Structure formats: structure tokens, C-alpha cells
Amino acid sequence: MASGFGPRIVWDSGWKVPGLEFLGTFQITETVTVTWLIMIGLIIFSILSTKRLEKVPKRLQLVLEILVGAINNLTAQTMGEDKKNFAPYMGTLLIFLAIANLSGLIGLRPPTADVNTTIGLALMTFTMIHVNGVRKKGIGKYLKGFTEPLIPLLPLNIIGELATPISLGFRLFGNIIGGLIIMNLIYGALAGLTTMIFGPSALLPIFQAGLPAVLHVYFDLFAGVLQSFIFTMLTMVYVAMAMD
Amino acid sequence: MEQITGRALILACSAIGAGLAMIAGIGPGIGQGYAAGKGAEGVGRQPEAQGDIIRTMLLGAAVAETTGIYGLIIALVLLFANPLIGLL
Numbered sequence: 001m002a003s004g005f006g007p008r009i010v011w012d013s014g015w016k017v018p019g020l021e022f023l024g025t026f027q028i029t030e031t032v033t034v035t036w037l038i039m040i041g042l043i044i045f046s047i048l049s050t051k052r053l054e055k056v057p058k059r060l061q062l063v064l065e066i067l068v069g070a071i072n073n074l075t076a077q078t079m080g081e082d083k084k085n086f087a088p089y090m091g092t093l094l095i096f097l098a099i100a101n102l103s104g105l106i107g108l109r110p111p112t113a114d115v116n117t118t119i120g121l122a123l124m125t126f127t128m129i130h131v132n133g134v135r136k137k138g139i140g141k142y143l144k145g146f147t148e149p150l151i152p153l154l155p156l157n158i159i160g161e162l163a164t165p166i167s168l169g170f171r172l173f174g175n176i177i178g179g180l181i182i183m184n185l186i187y188g189a190l191a192g193l194t195t196m197i198f199g200p201s202a203l204l205p206i207f208q209a210g211l212p213a214v215l216h217v218y219f220d221l222f223a224g225v226l227q228s229f230i231f232t233m234l235t236m237v238y239v240a241m242a243m244d
Numbered sequence: 245m246e247q248i249t250g251r252a253l254i255l256a257c258s259a260i261g262a263g264l265a266m267i268a269g270i271g272p273g274i275g276q277g278y279a280a281g282k283g284a285e286g287v288g289r290q291p292e293a294q295g296d297i298i299r300t301m302l303l304g305a306a307v308a309e310t311t312g313i314y315g316l317i318i319a320l321v322l323l324f325a326n327p328l329i330g331l332l
Contacts, residue, residue, distance in 0.1 A: 171310055
């Protein structure tokens with residue numbers, strides 16, 4: 001278990017960033033590959049599904065309209081009617097995260113099981129919180145918000161703001177990597193059980209085939225969808241809070 | 245008695261530490277149970293607001309979970325990316 005549960009390195013260029021050699025070589029990991037696969041899939045799907053839009057929707061368009069309507073509704077309900085224009089970003093985030101978390105079901109490594117993905121997304125949320133806060137309130141009122149309710153609480157407020165992206169990123173990462181590790185351990189244990197009972201030349205991986213399905217439903221389906229929903233909801237709540 | 249190397253000692257103590265770090269799971273367990281209980285109470289009192297109550301409850305439960313996730317991260321770091329071995 002020396003390599004741990006980190007993402008596999010697909011391609012190592014051997015190239016180092018000049019001046020930043022201590023960071024190591026420039027690598028393409030499984031995370032990046034799966035992220036790009038999801039991105040390509042989403043782009044192709046959105047192009048194909050919006051190619052022939054009709055006044056009276058049929059099948060695919062109807063499903064899409066329900067999805068878009070639900071995301072618009074959710075954003076308007078959570079952030080307030082005046083911040084409805086955040087819906088495209090929140091919808092993209094929700095769909096991307098849901099597909100990324102569910103990609104474990106088809107044998108890919110979920111990109112969200114890498115701390116780089118989740119912290120990256122959390123930093124986007126962090127930027128959105130503060131840029132929109134300054135834009136809405138003005139720089140003076142925004143800075144004054146840090147000294148509320150008392151001026152001595154300034155350091156605490158700053159630490160609290162800095163903790164937001166960390167807790168957002170690690171919540172998603174911890175949930176997904178936790179599920180991934182538990183599933184890996186269970187697969188290992190079941191493979192050991194098969195070998196123990198039927199010998200190393202067992203024809204069928206009889207235990208690994210059926211039993212883990214129940215756990216996949218919990219760790220991948222339930223936790224994955226719930227965590228993507230929670231990440232999006234928290235992003236909406238934080239941005240809306242910074243703007244009012 | 246056989247000599248215990250420093251590396252073995254660090255690995256053994258890290259494994260114990262990882263187990264201890266997961267005691268943090270108690271807090272979120274209590275917190276989420278409390279949130280779920282209050283949520284059920286709310287739905288019982290006001291069944292028509294079920295959707296809103298569930299959404300708020302999930303959000304609160306997710307925030308309550310944070311400390312437990314921190315404990316999990318510490319345990320994972322101790323097990324798979326141990327920084328202490330590098331200090332030897």
C-alpha cells in the first residue's frame with residue numbers, strides 16, 4: 001500500500017516549471033483525464049440537445065426544460081429572486097459534480113477524489129463570494145463587514161472567511177475519498193475471501209460481483225449526489241450572504 | 245527483544261493516531277442526529293413545508309459534518325501520506 005490511494009499518473013512529461021523545480025515534474029493524472037472526459041461529454045450533450053429547439057418540446061427537450069427550470073427555481077429560492085442570474089454557474093457546478101461523483105460507478109476514478117479538484121472549485125466559490133461582495137456593497141462597506149459586530153473580532157472574521165474554501169473543498173474530498181477507500185478495502189477483502197474458499201484459480205469472482213453493489217448505492221449514488229447538491233447549495237448560500 | 249526501528253515506531257504510532265483521529269466522528273454523529281430529529285419534528289408539525297425542511301436540514305447536517313471530515317483527513321494523511329517519516 002506504498003502508493004496509497006492517490007490518482008494514477010497517466011503521462012509524465014519530465015518537464016519542470018523553471019524557477020519552481022521543487023514542485024516536481026508536470027504530470028497528467030487520472031483526475032485530469034476523467035475531468036476532460038466529463039467536460040467533453042457535457043459539451044457534446046449540450047450542443048446536440050439544443051440543436052433543434054422547438055416551440056412544442058418533445059422528449060429530450062422536455063427533460064432538459066425540466067432540469068433547467070428546476071435549477072432556476074432552486075437558485076431563485078435559495079439566493080433570492082434578484083440573484084437569479086447565478087443559475088447557469090450553479091447548474092453547471094451541480095451537473096459537473098454529480099457526474100464526477102457518479103463516474104465511480106462505471107469504474108473511473110472520480111475527479112472529486114483528488115484534493116486539487118475540490119480545492120480548485122472551492123477557490124472559485126471563494127473568489128465569487130468576495131468579488132460579488134465588493135461589487136454589490138462597495139469596497140468600504142465590504143471591509144467594514146469584517147469588523148462586525150466588534151472591531152477586536154477582526155482576526156476571527158478573517159480566519160472564518162479563509163476557512164470557508166478549506167471546509168468546502170475538504171468536505172467533498174473527504175466524503176468521496178472515504179467512500180473510494182472503503183470500497184477498495186471491501187473489494188480487496190472479498191477477493192481474498194474468494195481466493196480462500198475457491199483457491200487462486202477461481203473461475204468467477206463470485207463475492208466481488210454482487211455484494212458491493214449495495215455499498216455502491218450508498219457511497220456513490222447517495223453520498224455522491226448529496227455532496228454535489230450540498231456543495232452547490234453552500235456556494236449559493238455563501239454568495240447570497242456576501243451580497244445581502 | 246528485537247530492535248525496533250524508528251520507522252516502525254512512527255508507522256505504528258501513526259496507525260494508533262489515525263484511529264484516535266476518527267474519534268472525531270462522535271461529534272458529527274450527535275450533531276446530525278440532532279438535526280435529523282429536529283427535521284422530523286418540523287415535518288411532523290408542518291408537513292406541507294417538507295421540501296424546505298429537508299433542504300435546510302441537509303445543509304445543516306453537511307456543515308455539522310465538517311469537523312468529522314477534518315478528522316478523516318488527518319487519519320488519511322497519517323495512513324497514506326505520512327509527513328512524519330520524512331523527518332527521520
